Each structure stands twice: as C-alpha cells, then as structure tokens.
Amino acid sequence: MIFNRELLQNHRILVTGASSGIGRATAILLASHGAVLVITGRDQIRLNETLSLLEGDGHVAEQFDLTGEDNISDFMKTITADDRPLSGIFHAAGIELVRPLKLSKAKQFDEVFSSSVKSALALSRGAAMRGVMQDNSALIFMSSVAAQSGQAGMSIYSAAKAAIDGMVKSLSVEFAPRRIRVNSIAAGAVVTEMHQRLIRATPDASIQTYEDKHLLGFGQPIDIAQVAAFLFSDAGRWITGSTWSVDGGYLAR
Numbered sequence: 183m184i185f186n187r188e189l190l191q192n193h194r195i196l197v198t199g200a201s202s203g204i205g206r207a208t209a210i211l212l213a214s215h216g217a218v219l220v221i222t223g224r225d226q227i228r229l230n231e232t233l234s235l236l237e238g239d240g241h242v243a244e245q246f247d248l249t250g251e252d253n254i255s256d257f258m259k260t261i262t263a264d265d266r267p268l269s270g271i272f273h274a275a276g277i278e279l280v281r282p283l284k285l286s287k288a289k290q291f292d293e294v295f296s297s298s299v300k301s302a303l304a305l306s307r308g309a310a311m312r313g314v315m316q317d318n319s320a321l322i323f324m325s326s327v328a329a330q331s332g333q334a335g336m337s338i339y340s341a342a343k344a345a346i347d348g349m350v351k352s353l354s355v356e357f358a359p360r361r362i363r364v365n366s367i368a369a370g371a372v373v374t375e376m377h378q379r380l381i382r383a384t385p386d387a388s389i390q391t392y393e394d395k396h397l398l399g400f401g402q403p404i405d406i407a408q409v410a411a412f413l414f415s416d417a418g419r420w421i422t423g424s425t426w427s428v429d430g431g432y433l434a435r
C-alpha cells in the first residue's frame with residue numbers, strides 16, 4: 183500500500199474494461215483507497231468477479247458494450263442520475279489486433295477504433311453534459327507505447343492509441359475551465375489477458391526478445407493502477423494534457 187487509504191475518499195469513478203486486466207486491477211486499487219466505483223465491461227460474470235473483489239460499499243457493476251457510441255451519453259446520464267456526478271473516468275476498455283495491414287478488413291479498423299477511440303470520444307462528450315462530472319475531476323485513457331514506436335502488424339492499434347494521445351491534448355483545453363484534467367497512460371507490455379493472447383500468438387524465441395526491449399521486463403497491472411490512483415488524487419491536480427509513459431523503459435531506446 184503506497185498511498186494513504188483515504189486517498190480517494192469522496193471520489194466516484196467510472197472504470198471501463200473492469201472485467202479484466204488493467205481495468206480490473208485499477209478498480210480494485212481505487213476502491214481500496216476509498217473510491218466508490220461504477221465498473222463496466224461486456225462479460226457479466228467476470229465483471230461480477232471484479233465487483234466481489236472491491237473493498238467498501240456502494241459500487242455498481244453495469245454490463246455495457248461501448249461500441250454503440252450513441253448510447254454512451256444515455257448510459258452516463260443514467261449512472262449519474264439523482265445528483266451522483268463522477269469525479270473520474272478510467273477508460274481501459276480496448277481490444278488488441280496484430281495483423282499485417284494488407285490482410286486487415288475495414289471491420290477490424292472499426293472494431294479497434296470503436297472499442298478504444300470512438301468510445302473515448304463518446305465518454306468525453308458524455309462527461310461534458312450537465313451533472314455528469316464534478317468540477318476538479320479527471321479523465322484517464324489507456325494508450326500504448328505502440329503509438330510512439332512501430333511494430334509489424336500493429337498499424338491499426340498504433341493509429342488508435344495515437345488518436346487517444348492526440349485527443350487528450352485538445353480535450354484538456356476544452357475541459358480546463360472546469361479544472362477537469364485529461365491524460366493518457368502509454369503502457370508497455372503488461373501481463374494481462376490481452377498480453378497472454380498476444381504471447382500465445384508469438385513464437386517462443388521472440389518472447390524473450392520482446393521482454394528484453396523493456397529495460398525492467400514486463401509490467402503488472404498494478405504498475406498502471408498506481409499511476410492512475412496518483413493522477414486521480416489531488417497530487418495530480420496540476421497535470422493535464424499529457425501522456426504518461428509507464429513502460430518499464432521500453433521507449434528509452
């Protein structure tokens with residue numbers, strides 16, 4: 183426990199992608215520091231598992247597919263009805279795609295952009311509606327080192343994450359009058375279900391080479407969750423419009 187247990191008391195935070203990996207670990211950490219959460223994902227069973235792991239009372243699990251971008255505003259109005267605005271959004275939902283561009287289909291462009299980028303835009307649009315966010319709150323989007331460092335088969339995923347990093351710049355300007363901060367976290371390889379799927383598709387000989395590119399080896403979900411907790415807390419009150427590299431040194435060379 184690095185932070186004070188009360189670090190996020192009086193915070194109400196929406197966590198997307200909470201049924202798995204980074205989203206789940208972040209939800210668990212935020213709740214253990216006093217935040218009350220609305221968690222979402224598509225898989226109700228795994229979402230309920232996350233709910234059962236959250237400390238404290240008042241958390242809500244809502245199964246929700248973020249690909250229907252036009253429904254997101256309604257979803258946000260519903261979860262903040264009765265004067266329960268959010269103090270934060272952690273958007274971890276996303277899907278991976280490793281495929282040479284020449285073999286990719288337009289449907290895959292849409293799936294990757296929809297789960298990560300269009301949903302981030304729609305969540306932000308929802309966040310701008312009256313009563314949804316408190317002033318002095320924070321939005322955090324999951325990005326990736328893939329936005330800044332090329333890899334074969336990652337064009338679509340890289341483009342999506344670069345869009346996230348671009349988005350936080352302009353959004354931070356739009357939201358600054360209300361002191362709503364907007365940042366992204368560009369992660370290196372973090373051992374999650376997504377990571378395991380990628381590793382299963384990688385030849386054994388290449389896995390060690392991939393890990394060695396991370397000066398400190400592969401990361402754990404908690405390594406991202408701790409940064410999110412810091413950014414949501416008052417310690418992050420002067421940080422906006424930035425992309426935080428949390429990558430075990432992947433981008434250092």
Ligand SMILES: NC(=O)c1ccc[n+]([C@@H]2O[C@H](COP(=O)([O-])OP(=O)(O)OC[C@H]3O[C@@H](n4cnc5c(N)ncnc54)[C@H](OP(=O)(O)O)[C@@H]3O)[C@@H](O)[C@H]2O)c1
Pocket residue numbers: 198199200201202203204205222223224225226228246247248249273274275276277278296297298324325326327368369370371372373374375376377
């Ligand atoms: N792991 C890494 O190495 C790594 C590195 C850099 C960036 N990232 C980014 O970090 C984020 C979290 O990754 P992870 O490794 O934790 O992945 P993960 O274990 O596969 O979890 C992804 C989460 O996103 C949810 N999701 C996907 N599509 C969705 C949709 N259309 N609507 C609603 N929820 C959806 C999934 O929900 P269901 O399972 O319920 O369907 C799941 O909860 C992603 O944005 C990823 O791109 C990960």
